Amino acid sequence: SDNDFNYPVSPDKMDWSPHYPQFLKDHPEKRVEVADVGCGYGGLTVSLSAALPDQMILGMEIRDKVVQYVDERIVKLREKETDKYQNISVLKTNAMKYLPNYFYKGQLQKIFFLFPDPHFKKANHKRRIISSTLLSEYAYVLAPGGLAYFISDVEELYLWMYKHFAAHPLFEQIEDQQILLSDPCIPLIINSSEEARKVNRIDGKKWYAVFRRITEPRII
């Protein structure tokens, strides 16, 4: 069911070879460096494959059926083009609980939060995927210099995520437009996921930001 989780006690106990059989055969020293948290139907994960060909990318999703769908989607893509899509995979997990079970400190170069569930009611805000405590966990798995991307079509949720990142001593916003314009991931966070496409179909608005994991805590 959606509530069964099988997770390693620590990252060294995780066997990634079933997830990336060919890629790890060719690059046995590589690790997952990119996480698409709450990947849904996998639109971003799939498009990151070509955008970041040298990195291992992992979609993380809590719903069984959705994970199965993405898994089959990747299998089919690999069958069609055998030299492609070897660097992406999907994992069923609760990303609010188990990231440190899968990733070492400083392992990730990028972490994505695309259109997370808004949990509008105040009593449910604690279920939001961004909070001060969780940001400390994301900072732990991110390498210094690593990037966190988030986007939403719900302005209130965007402001909530922005506020928490801006208040966290280990994150600093990337405001330099040159950097953002030359980042191939920006167009993908805006348009590649299934949720992004849904928003496009109704001509909805989107808000996004990128924060860098810094080395020395900022004084706030």
Ligand code: SAM
């Ligand atoms: N990012 C995708 C997109 O842009 O199309 C999906 C967005 S959807 C609104 C939010 C997704 O996050 C859902 O598929 C949900 O099951 C997943 N999710 C919610 N909480 C999660 C958690 N704690 N761990 C992993 N996935 C989670």
